[in-house]
Amino acid sequence: MVNVSITKEFTWDMAHMLACHEGLCKNIHGHTYKMQVEVTRKSKDLITSPGNSEEGMVIDFNHLKNIVKDKIIDPLDHAFMYWCQSPDSLEHEIAELLRKHGRKVVTVTYKPTAEEMARNFLEILSHEFDKHDILIRSVKVWETPTSFATAVREE
Ligand SMILES: Nc1nc2c(c(=O)[nH]1)N=C([C@H](O)[C@H](O)COP(=O)(O)OP(=O)(O)OP(=O)(O)O)CN2
Numbered sequence: 001m002v003n004v005s006i007t008k009e010f011t012w013d014m015a016h017m018l019a020c021h022e023g024l025c026k027n028i029h030g031h032t033y034k035m036q037v038e039v040t041r042k043s044k045d046l047i048t049s050p051g052n053s054e055e056g057m058v059i060d061f062n063h064l065k066n067i068v069k070d071k072i073i074d075p076l077d078h079a080f081m082y083w084c085q086s087p088d089s090l091e092h093e094i095a096e097l098l099r100k101h102g103r104k105v106v107t108v109t110y111k112p113t114a115e116e117m118a119r120n121f122l123e124i125l126s127h128e129f130d131k132h133d134i135l136i137r138s139v140k141v142w143e144t145p146t147s148f149a150t151a152v153r154e155e
C-alpha cells in the first residue's frame with residue numbers, strides 16, 4: 001500500500017537570543033523563520049466519502065493552514081520568544097521591559113533553538129490534529145535559508 005502525505009510551508013518573523021552562545025547569537029536578534037509541516041492520515045488512506053469536500057485528500061491544505069496559523073504562526077509572528085529559565089539575566093530584563101510596554105512576548109520553557117522549536121511545534125500540532133485523524137509526520141524549522149532542524153514522529 002502507498003502512504004501519501006502532504007506538506008504545507010509557513011513563515012513568520014520573530015526575535016530570540018541564545019543564552020550562553022559563544023558567538024553572536026547570545027545577542028537579541030531576529031529571523032524570518034520557515035516551517036514545513038508534513039501530515040498523513042492515521043487510517044493510512046485518503047478521505048473516501050463521496051461528495052465530501054475533502055474527498056481524495058489527506059486534509060484540505062486550507063484547513064491545515066488555518067489550524068497551524070491559529071496554534072503556532074499567529075501567536076509567534078513579530079514576537080520575542082522568551083526562555084523563562086534562561087541563565088542570562090538580560091533575557092528576563094528584556095522580556096519584562098517589552099511586556100511593560102505592551103509588546104508581544106511568547107514564553108517558552110526551552111532554549112529557543114530550531115531543534116527545540118521543531119520538537120515543541122510537533123507536540124502542539126500532534127495534540128491538535130489528533131481529533132482530525134491526522135498524524136504529524138515531521139516538522140522542519142528553518143532559522144536561515146541554510147540552517148534547519150527536523151523533528152520526526154517515531155512510528
Ligand atoms: N544547532 C543549532 N545551532 C545554532 C542555532 C540553532 O537553533 N541550532 N541557532 C543559532 C542562531 O540563532 C542563528 O540561527 C544563527 O545561525 P547560523 O546558521 O549560524 O546563522 P548565519 O547567519 O551564519 O547563517 P548563514 O545562512 O550561514 O549565513 C546559531 N546556531
Ligand SMILES: [Zn+2]
Pocket residue numbers: 016025029030031143
Ligand atoms: Zn537566531
